[in-house]
Amino acid sequence: VRVLINRPGLLSFQKYYILISKSQIKLITGLQQKKYRDKSGLFVAEGPKVINELINAGLNLYLLFATEAIGSLAPDPELITHKELQKISFLKTPNTALAVFKIPKEQSIQESGMLLALDAVRDPGNLGTIIRLCDWFGIKQLVCSNDTADCYNPKVIQATMGSIARVQVNYTVLEEFLDSAVLPIYGAVMDGDTVYSKQLPSEGILVMGNEANGISSKVARHLDHRITIPGFGDNQATESLNVATATAILLSEFRRTTGM
Amino acid sequence: VRVLINRPGLLSFQKYYILISKSQIKLITGLQQKKYRDKSGLFVAEGPKVINELINAGLNLYLLFATEAIGSLAPDPELITHKELQKISFLKTPNTALAVFKIPKEQSIQESGMLLALDAVRDPGNLGTIIRLCDWFGIKQLVCSNDTADCYNPKVIQATMGSIARVQVNYTVLEEFLDSAVLPIYGAVMDGDTVYSKQLPSEGILVMGNEANGISSKVARHLDHRITIPGFGDNQATESLNVATATAILLSEFRRTTGM
Numbered sequence: 001v002r003v004l005i006n007r008p009g010l011l012s013f014q015k016y017y018i019l020i021s022k023s024q025i026k027l028i029t030g031l032q033q034k035k036y037r038d039k040s041g042l043f044v045a046e047g048p049k050v051i052n053e054l055i056n057a058g059l060n061l062y063l064l065f066a067t068e069a070i071g072s073l074a075p076d077p078e079l080i081t082h083k084e085l086q087k088i089s090f091l092k093t094p095n096t097a098l099a100v101f102k103i104p105k106e107q108s109i110q111e112s113g114m115l116l117a118l119d120a121v122r123d124p125g126n127l128g129t130i131i132r133l134c135d136w137f138g139i140k141q142l143v144c145s146n147d148t149a150d151c152y153n154p155k156v157i158q159a160t161m162g163s164i165a166r167v168q169v170n171y172t173v174l175e176e177f178l179d180s181a182v183l184p185i186y187g188a189v190m191d192g193d194t195v196y197s198k199q200l201p202s203e204g205i206l207v208m209g210n211e212a213n214g215i216s217s218k219v220a221r222h223l224d225h226r227i228t229i230p231g232f233g234d235n236q237a238t239e240s241l242n243v244a245t246a247t248a249i250l251l252s253e254f255r256r257t258t259g260m
Numbered sequence: 261v262r263v264l265i266n267r268p269g270l271l272s273f274q275k276y277y278i279l280i281s282k283s284q285i286k287l288i289t290g291l292q293q294k295k296y297r298d299k300s301g302l303f304v305a306e307g308p309k310v311i312n313e314l315i316n317a318g319l320n321l322y323l324l325f326a327t328e329a330i331g332s333l334a335p336d337p338e339l340i341t342h343k344e345l346q347k348i349s350f351l352k353t354p355n356t357a358l359a360v361f362k363i364p365k366e367q368s369i370q371e372s373g374m375l376l377a378l379d380a381v382r383d384p385g386n387l388g389t390i391i392r393l394c395d396w397f398g399i400k401q402l403v404c405s406n407d408t409a410d411c412y413n414p415k416v417i418q419a420t421m422g423s424i425a426r427v428q429v430n431y432t433v434l435e436e437f438l439d440s441a442v443l444p445i446y447g448a449v450m451d452g453d454t455v456y457s458k459q460l461p462s463e464g465i466l467v468m469g470n471e472a473n474g475i476s477s478k479v480a481r482h483l484d485h486r487i488t489i490p491g492f493g494d495n496q497a498t499e500s501l502n503v504a505t506a507t508a509i510l511l512s513e514f515r516r517t518t519g520m
Contacts, residue, residue, distance in 0.1 A: 129502055136501055138492035196516045232398035232515050233426065241396055242389055248505035249512040255492050256456045
């Protein structure tokens with residue numbers, strides 16, 4: 001029996017906790033793996049803030065569990081105990097709510113304005129931070145190589161803080177997309193022109209490479225402009241910036257120089 | 261009996277694995293906690309790259325364990341098995357080497373050039389990324405409020421990728437330091453002047469605030485200039501940038517505008 005709070009006839013202090021079924025636990029914990037996300041077309045988001053932003057953006061809610069009411073946007077959650085939440089949460093320290101959403105259908109890539117492209121960015125935390133940066137800088141289109149981390153990985157979803165709802169992410173064979181692209185293509189490399197002295201366009205594609213190896217040679221062939229963030233240390237031992245911080249600086253430069 | 265590789269009389273293929281003593285395991289695993297680091301004056305670093313950079317920077321090596329030789333800078337490690345390394349490692353996927361270093365004596369704060377100050381940055385990953393950024397942009401002095409994450413936390417050490425060796429980190433009562441500071445003080449806030457149109461100095465102090473609450477009121481009283489990174493999204497739902505990516509953008513702006 002599922003009883004929800006805030007229903008007519010129920011006083012607000014009456015809480016009826018439900019038990020999550022074994023099949024639900026199996027479904028939810030399985031969604032940590034990409035193959036089960038692909039198979040089911042579902043992904044997990046945790047915490048009232050992220051869940052509310054996804055609902056607000058029009059994503060399709062499939063399941064919602066919480067230890068307390070989570071805010072005005074969401075429908076009444078199915079109330080569970082903290083102990084039950086721990087069984088299904090991917091977080092070390094579970095929040096108060098966990099939702100399962102339907103993965104939206106992939107839209108075609110919109111080649112207009114500024115686009116960001118990722119070549120094999122593998123770390124989910126980096127991808128999540130980069131999606132949050134896209135949202136901040138008004139980048140609506142993120143194009144990822146097929147070997148980039150999956151944007152519906154729960155770690156990515158948490159790191160985006162809800163920004164995933166406002167950035168379109170596509171996975172494709174990156175070199176083929178760049179080969180047919182019309183906009184000028186900029187790539188972040190270690191030995192390019194300093195970005196501070198470059199004339200940057202208001203429309204273009206910025207390519208960021210893998211954490212360890214940078215942009216692959218297959219993708220690098222398509223770059224029209226190779227740009228670099230100059231270092232200022234005496235010591236040249238610092239090998240490189242983290243891909244997320246480098247993306248932050250470069251997107252800031254594109255937005256600053258082209259006016260707003 | 262401890263037998264090291266590459267010693268005269270030993271052929272290179274002769275490897276003698278030692279057993280780590282229980283007291284060493286207890287010491288090393290204890291160093292995950294700040295109170296044991298403070299008590300012993302020791303901290304842990306993992307992976308040949310980070311260990312070599314710390315040795316190169318002149319830090320005092322106390323213990324060195326590895327599953328194989330780790331490079332030219334380091335002395336011969338005590339060889340242990342991967343299974344033993346797992347017992348002492350803080351990483352989910354242990355690297356090939358773990359070292360214990362002595363925490364260097366805290367030097368007095370050098371108020372010259374650009375300084376970065378952190379007001380209660382709590383996440384070790386953020387602190388590590390910020391130390392790496394300081395190194396890249398030639399910031400030699402990082403001043404932290406006492407409630408900022410400890411820079412000898414193993415997660416910080418790993419995230420710095422060795423940069424901790426080239427950035428001086430001090431912990432202090434931040435508002436007292438700022439009260440007596442001579443250089444102009446800039447603070448990152450949500451409602452300040454856009455950083456892109458500000459005349460930035462080549463010498464100054466940039467203050468970054470806590471992940472959730474920004475700069476505290478006690479510290480904010482000392483700001484001479486309140487600066488903001490403007491967002492470019494239509495949707496104002498993006499609350500803020502992550503503190504590490506915001507630091508990246510602001511340090512880039514200071515370095516860009518003042519020439520190098």
